[in-house]
Amino acid sequence: MLVTGAAGFIGSAVTRALLRRGDRVVAMLEPGADSRNLDGLDLERVTTDLRDADGLRRAVAGVGTVFHVAALYRFWAPDPASFYEVNVEGTRNLLQAARGAGVGRIVYTSTVGTLGLGGASRGAPVRETSYATVDHLFGLYKQSKYVAEHEVLREAAQGLPVVLVQPTMPVGPGDRAPTPTGATVLDFLNGRMPAYVDTTLNIVDVDDVAEGHLLAADRGQVGRSYILGGENLTLREILGLLAGVTGLPAPSLRVPNRLALAAAQVSELVEGRVLHREPSVPLEGARMATTHMAFDDTRAREELGYRSRRAADALARAARWFADTGAVRPARLSRFEWAK
Numbered sequence: 001m002l003v004t005g006a007a008g009f010i011g012s013a014v015t016r017a018l019l020r021r022g023d024r025v026v027a028m029l030e031p032g033a034d035s036r037n038l039d040g041l042d043l044e045r046v047t048t049d050l051r052d053a054d055g056l057r058r059a060v061a062g063v064g065t066v067f068h069v070a071a072l073y074r075f076w077a078p079d080p081a082s083f084y085e086v087n088v089e090g091t092r093n094l095l096q097a098a099r100g101a102g103v104g105r106i107v108y109t110s111t112v113g114t115l116g117l118g119g120a121s122r123g124a125p126v127r128e129t130s131y132a133t134v135d136h137l138f139g140l141y142k143q144s145k146y147v148a149e150h151e152v153l154r155e156a157a158q159g160l161p162v163v164l165v166q167p168t169m170p171v172g173p174g175d176r177a178p179t180p181t182g183a184t185v186l187d188f189l190n191g192r193m194p195a196y197v198d199t200t201l202n203i204v205d206v207d208d209v210a211e212g213h214l215l216a217a218d219r220g221q222v223g224r225s226y227i228l229g230g231e232n233l234t235l236r237e238i239l240g241l242l243a244g245v246t247g248l249p250a251p252s253l254r255v256p257n258r259l260a261l262a263a264a265q266v267s268e269l270v271e272g273r274v275l276h277r278e279p280s281v282p283l284e285g286a287r288m289a290t291t292h293m294a295f296d297d298t299r300a301r302e303e304l305g306y307r308s309r310r311a312a313d314a315l316a317r318a319a320r321w322f323a324d325t326g327a328v329r330p331a332r333l334s335r336f337e338w339a340k
Contacts, residue, residue, distance in 0.1 A: 002063040004028045004050070004094065005070025009175045009182070010109060010167060012037035013210035014067050019043065021214070028059050030070065037174045050090025056097040065217055066098050069109045073141060073179065080140055087144035088151060095155045095162070106162045107217045108152045112202075112227060112295055113142040115166070125232060125296035128166070128225045156223035163220035167209045168202035168229035168295050171318035175206070178327075184235075185318050188242050189328045195253035196235045200292040203238060204230030205314035208307065215304040226304060231311035232294040238315065245316045247337030 001018050005011035006027030015038065018025050025043040029035055030050070038045070048055030050070060060066060072086040091108070098106055116132040137143050149164065156162045175182035181201065187193045212228035220226060233241075236254075243250035300306035308314075316339075322328055323336065 001065050001067065002026045002028060002046075002060060003067045003069060005030075005068075006043075007033045007035040007037050008069065009037075009177065009179055010170060010206060010209055010213075011067075011069040012174050013170075013172070013206045014069060014213045015041065015043065017207070017210040017214055018067075026059065026063060028070070034176060037176065050086055050093060053093045053097065056093050057100065060094075060097045060101040060103060063101065063103060065105045065107070066094070066103050067107045067109070067213055067217070068094055069213075071109070071145065083140040083144040084147070087141075088148045091148045092151050095152065095160060099155070099160055104161060105217050106160065107213050107220070108149075108162055108164050109213070110149045110152070110164050110166045110225065111142075111145050112166045112168050112229075112293070113137075114146045114149050115295075117293060125294040126227075127296045128227055128299055153223060161222050163216045163222060164225035165209075165213055165216050165220075165300075166225055166227045167212075168204050168227065168297075169293070170204050170206040170209045171314050172206035173317060173321040175318065175321070176325075178322075182318065182322075184238070185242065185315065186322050186327055188239055188248070189246065189319060189322055189332065191248075191329075191332050193239070193251055195251050196239060198254065199235050200232055200294045201235060201238060202229045202232050202293060202295045203311040203314055204228065204308050205317065208309060208314075212300060212304065212306045215300075215306055219304050221303070226300040226306070227295050227297040228300055228306065228308075229295045229297040230308040230314060233311055238311075241312045241315050242319060244312070245319050245339050247339070248335060 001023045003011055003015050003025060006015045007029050015025055015027055019041060026046055027038055027043050028046050028048060031047055046059045048059055050056065068091065072083055112126070114132060115126050116130040116136060117126055132146065137146050152162050152164060169181040171181055171185055178186055208230065209228045212226070216226055239250045297306065323333055
């Protein structure tokens with residue numbers, strides 16, 4: 001089994017799930033990657049870049065199944081072209097290497113960001129068949145993953161045994177970056193969230209997402225996509241659950257969505273374009289934060305046997321991991337009263 005992005009948040013969870021069931025794992029790491037999520041694990045490591053076609057051919061040699069989890073997942077980068085170089089060209093390179101090596105199954109980690117969200121704003125959770133309008137694909141991450149997904153489907157139509165999974169908003173151990181969803185949890189824990197916006201998120205535990213990857217490899221239909229999700233909750237409900245876990249007060253002030261978007265536009269202009277540094281409030285993140293993102297993962301549950309734990313349990317695991325790894329400020333941590 002080869003796992004690309006094996007040291008990352010979802011990638012390391014997939015790696016641990018494979019090792020738990022006794023599989024031999026080759027962990028592919030990008031040069032200079034933080035590999036602490038793999039400490040103490042019995043596996044083989046290969047270092048190569050998705051843009052290195054020769055390195056990928058060596059990585060897939062002798063591998064029966066590939067989990068392609070690696071991606072550039074950010075809301076901003078100093079070099080915008082890097083999103084397409086990694087997420088699109090890198091994926092094409094890996095698929096071509098896998099085809100040449102005769103790999104028997106590939107699981108591609110896409111994103112629910114490639115789906116249309118119009119129904120969610122009207123109370124209808126989004127399914128795999130919900131198509132996105134082009135103007136909704138704001139931000140280079142979404143756009144590049146949308147293009148990459150179609151490259152994957154193109155290869156599947158030509159016989160490559162690829163299954164797609166679309167995680168929602170995972171939380172849990174190993175979120176070192178952190179991801180945008182993890183950053184929301186961490187900001188609350190550190191007292192950096194005095195207010196909330198009107199939005200809906202689908203919260204899922206990262207280990208459940210990892211198990212969904214394995215189920216997709218074993219039971220998924222070639223060329224078919226599967227949403228791997230959990231519970232649909234408003235941001236206010238999420239913060240309320242975190243408050244219940246930690247004993248910290250939940251914010252009661254709601255910020256109008258227009259104000260949040262205006263602040264992000266200023267941050268993007270001044271910090272991103274003028275100062276050439278990552279915006280404190282990325283515009284893509286603000287657009288996502290003000291969009292209702294509710295999802296229906298019935299297909300994965302019925303066809304794969306996928307299951308997920310309660311969002312409250314997933315958020316509790318995330319909060320404890322952030323606290324245990326020193327991500328929470330000591331002064332703030334001293335105020336925690338953990339729920340039993």
